[in-house]
Amino acid sequence: MTGFLVLKDKIVNFYNEHGALVRPVIKFLVTFVAFTLINSHIGYLEILDNQLMLLVAAIVLSFVPWSLIVVVFSGMVIVNLYALTLEIAAVVLVLMIIMFLLFFRFSSRDGIFILLIPIAFYLRVPYVIPIVAGLMCSPASIVSVSFGTIVYYILNVVETNETAISNISSDKASTAGIGTVVSMITGNKEMILTVVVFAIVLLIVYAIRRKSIDHAWMKAILIGGTVEFVALLVGSLILNTKVSILWLVIGTALSLVIAVILQFFVFSVDYTRVEHTQFEDDEYYYYVKAVPKLNVAEPEMNVKRINAQRQHNKNKIKKKSNKN
Numbered sequence: 001m002t003g004f005l006v007l008k009d010k011i012v013n014f015y016n017e018h019g020a021l022v023r024p025v026i027k028f029l030v031t032f033v034a035f036t037l038i039n040s041h042i043g044y045l046e047i048l049d050n051q052l053m054l055l056v057a058a059i060v061l062s063f064v065p066w067s068l069i070v071v072v073f074s075g076m077v078i079v080n081l082y083a084l085t086l087e088i089a090a091v092v093l094v095l096m097i098i099m100f101l102l103f104f105r106f107s108s109r110d111g112i113f114i115l116l117i118p119i120a121f122y123l124r125v126p127y128v129i130p131i132v133a134g135l136m137c138s139p140a141s142i143v144s145v146s147f148g149t150i151v152y153y154i155l156n157v158v159e160t161n162e163t164a165i166s167n168i169s170s171d172k173a174s175t176a177g178i179g180t181v182v183s184m185i186t187g188n189k190e191m192i193l194t195v196v197v198f199a200i201v202l203l204i205v206y207a208i209r210r211k212s213i214d215h216a217w218m219k220a221i222l223i224g225g226t227v228e229f230v231a232l233l234v235g236s237l238i239l240n241t242k243v244s245i246l247w248l249v250i251g252t253a254l255s256l257v258i259a260v261i262l263q264f265f266v267f268s269v270d271y272t273r274v275e276h277t278q279f280e281d282d283e284y285y286y287y288v289k290a291v292p293k294l295n296v297a298e299p300e301m302n303v304k305r306i307n308a309q310r311q312h313n314k315n316k317i318k319k320k321s322n323k324n
Contacts, residue, residue, distance in 0.1 A: 030116065035054045037155075044084045124250065130199070130202040212289055
């Protein structure tokens, strides 16, 4: 355990000292992976299907706020959908405008979740995002988490129904064509279930980790993960949506492991040394629970140097004394 704590302190100290370098690297990696996913699943515009262009764009965007990265990401989705059909692009554009109004009003700082959720879905670990958001952010992050979830399901719907969408003729653009596209997206029961469950889990995790109880973060992770698994499983059975129980189990387990690792780095405390104190002022009594952070000093390594000549002289003296 001591070794892990020392490693944690080294990583945290490195981030604190080189954060100006680490943060752009993280932005670059997330942005590049997100753009690559778009091209691999809905890359209908040939001019954007260029890895070098994506690489340069990700490098440039690594120095701008997450909110601007999300705008570029959404624009890339729209233009690719426009290359498929006008109807799907128009519907998704309206949905994104509505989501952006909520996003910039409530959770513009949490734009990273909008990019991470599609990535997490393709990695089969989307369940970790609402847990992490509940641990690290506020209930306003529901907007970003829901936005990212909807974006993923839009990509999934388009990829799955590509032939049907592309066959929508231009004479149906104003009526039946748009209606068909809207029903494909808004009628997705799995998407609605996931958005609702993720929002509930985020609120549960946030509420528990804010409690003044021992191991609040760990309990929030375990309870949130359990609620998420049960709600998605039961909801899928009730709504008769397709769900892989095996991947649901594996994904939830991996998500819990990731959340516990994050908790170790962000909130390591020693509940065996909890202290309670109280004081008062003219208007209030204050009851304070102090929980010390779990820190371990890095072991010092002392190197003892031996002078070879001095040691040689000592050996000579010992030999002479033995002869006498």
